[in-house]
Amino acid sequence: MYFIANWKMFGDIKSLNSLNKVLKFSRHKKNNKIRLIYCPPYTLLNLFHKKIKNSNIELGAQNCHEEEVSGPFTGSISSKMLKKIGAKYVIVGHSENRAIGESNLTINKKIKSSINTGLKIIFCIGETLQQRKKKQTHKVLLDQISKGLKGIKKMNNVIFAYEPVWSIGTGITPKANDLKKNIAFLRNSLLKKFRLKNPKILYGGSVNPKNVRNFKEINIIDGFLVGGASQDSKKFIDIVKKTFN
Numbered sequence: 001m002y003f004i005a006n007w008k009m010f011g012d013i014k015s016l017n018s019l020n021k022v023l024k025f026s027r028h029k030k031n032n033k034i035r036l037i038y039c040p041p042y043t044l045l046n047l048f049h050k051k052i053k054n055s056n057i058e059l060g061a062q063n064c065h066e067e068e069v070s071g072p073f074t075g076s077i078s079s080k081m082l083k084k085i086g087a088k089y090v091i092v093g094h095s096e097n098r099a100i101g102e103s104n105l106t107i108n109k110k111i112k113s114s115i116n117t118g119l120k121i122i123f124c125i126g127e128t129l130q131q132r133k134k135k136q137t138h139k140v141l142l143d144q145i146s147k148g149l150k151g152i153k154k155m156n157n158v159i160f161a162y163e164p165v166w167s168i169g170t171g172i173t174p175k176a177n178d179l180k181k182n183i184a185f186l187r188n189s190l191l192k193k194f195r196l197k198n199p200k201i202l203y204g205g206s207v208n209p210k211n212v213r214n215f216k217e218i219n220i221i222d223g224f225l226v227g228g229a230s231q232d233s234k235k236f237i238d239i240v241k242k243t244f245n
């Protein structure tokens with residue numbers, strides 16, 4: 001099970017202290033079946049890397065430029081730079097970036113660049129409220145994965161995060177039945193159309209310690225991508241604990 005903390009544009013040097021609890025928690029033997037991944041803002045990657053050294057916690061970034069190595073792209077960070085600073089993962093295609101103009105083509109380039117660099121990709125997909133109301137969810141998901149994965153052969157390093165846009169930061173989560181159907185649709189498409197052997201599909205959107213048990217019966221989820229609640233280490237640990245107890 002993956003538990004991925006997406007800190008978004010939050011956190012400063014002081015917030016690193018909150019990691020102490022999680023580091024302690026991650027040392028428990030029975031916790032070694034879980035993958036704890038932190039994606040802090042770029043400014044904290046180096047400090048995080050030092051702090052989690054020799055622990056079970058892994059590091060990820062929240063985005064990267066579509067160019068693999070370097071170039072005249074002011075304000076951008078390449079996948080290679082991320083890899084060099086110790087990141088193993090990168091989030092690509094988050095709806096917050098799609099909302100400000102990131103296209104499926106750009107996402108495809110970012111995934112390719114990250115694969116070439118040797119990063120694992122947390123590829124976000126999900127429908128907006130409007131698309132959901134128009135019953136276009138499956139169509140949108142298929143379009144996003146088809147365009148995002150176009151021309152990619154080595155897909156073992158791609159993890160999928162289904163994040164319905166209307167659920168992010170709203171406190172609203174999908175009904176169990178709908179979620180089951182959408183995850184099953186994704187899994188089926190990835191198995192059949194894209195020939196992935198064992199796709200990992202996570203859920204993201206308003207996951208917190210109070211509602212995480214509702215997802216328990218959906219045993220086809222391989223983990224969670226957590227935004228707001230991941231900034232509070234107690235809440236993040238509780239999400240992990242409640243997933244299993």
Ligand code: 13P
Nearest residue numbers: 006168169205206227228
């Ligand atoms: P929230 O958990 O704050 O809804 O955010 C989810 C998310 O966007 C994770 O990538």
